[in-house]
Amino acid sequence: MNRKGVLEAIYTILYGRYGSQNWWPYTDVKNKGFEICLGAILTQNTSWQNVEKALENLKANNLLSINSIDSVNFERLSTFLRPSGYFNQKAKKLKAFVRFIIKNYDGDLKKLLSLPIDKLREELLSIYGVGPETADSIILYAANKPIFVIDAYTKRVMSRLGFGEHSYESLQSLFMDNLSLDTEEFNEFHALFVRLGKEVCRTKPKCSVCCLKGSCHYPSKVV
Numbered sequence: 001m002n003r004k005g006v007l008e009a010i011y012t013i014l015y016g017r018y019g020s021q022n023w024w025p026y027t028d029v030k031n032k033g034f035e036i037c038l039g040a041i042l043t044q045n046t047s048w049q050n051v052e053k054a055l056e057n058l059k060a061n062n063l064l065s066i067n068s069i070d071s072v073n074f075e076r077l078s079t080f081l082r083p084s085g086y087f088n089q090k091a092k093k094l095k096a097f098v099r100f101i102i103k104n105y106d107g108d109l110k111k112l113l114s115l116p117i118d119k120l121r122e123e124l125l126s127i128y129g130v131g132p133e134t135a136d137s138i139i140l141y142a143a144n145k146p147i148f149v150i151d152a153y154t155k156r157v158m159s160r161l162g163f164g165e166h167s168y169e170s171l172q173s174l175f176m177d178n179l180s181l182d183t184e185e186f187n188e189f190h191a192l193f194v195r196l197g198k199e200v201c202r203t204k205p206k207c208s209v210c211c212l213k214g215s216c217h218y219p220s221k222v223v
């Protein structure tokens with residue numbers, strides 16, 4: 001089977017096992033795009049459960065908007081972000097993110113998100129605190145444009161499955177060069193890797209219950 005076939009087979013197996021993941025989560029449909037951007041920054045180096053607590057704090061204090069994040073006192077913002085860890089750094093990142101939109105896009109997130117993918121990615125990566133995974137999460141989940149997000153779970157699963165691509169860029173190219181550019185499928189595929197990585201292909205993998213064990217090359221795999 002060629003690589004396209006292998007990737008499609010992995011997707012089919014994961015989707016068959018876990019179904020739709022409804023990712024990325026958000027609570028307020030009016031502020032969906034901005035909430036996803038905030039979550040994409042806050043989830044750096046922490047679990048989603050911790051991000052949810054920080055987002056709840058922001059929501060409870062009417063801080064789910066570009067202008068409110070821009071105007072809120074830095075220390076106050078840091079306090080609300082405390083559950084997500086690295087809260088001073090993250091407060092600085094959120095401040096930088098909204099200032100960028102205010103300065104360059106009249107405070108209108110939609111204007112930024114409506115850019116073509118390459119330009120949007122370039123713009124996002126120019127913002128303090130936004131790296132490839134955060135930028136791509138925003139492009140895929142907030143802008144609804146087809147780019148494949150690579151995270152630590154995807155890297156671990158793909159490596160254990162025997163793929164030789166290890167860098168962010170090479171893994172991203174592997175998916176994007178071999179699959180059709182389908183936002184919905186990229187959305188689900190990434191979310192399914194997260195699900196598998198959290199529940200089964202953990203640091204100490206539970207190979208005996210893994211739906212991918214038939215195609216896995218991991219040395220300690222239990223079949």
Ligand code: SF4
Pocket residue numbers: 157160161200201202205206207208210211212213216217218221222
């Ligand atoms: S068989 Fe084991 S190592 Fe391979 S993907 Fe599944 S859990 Fe991970």
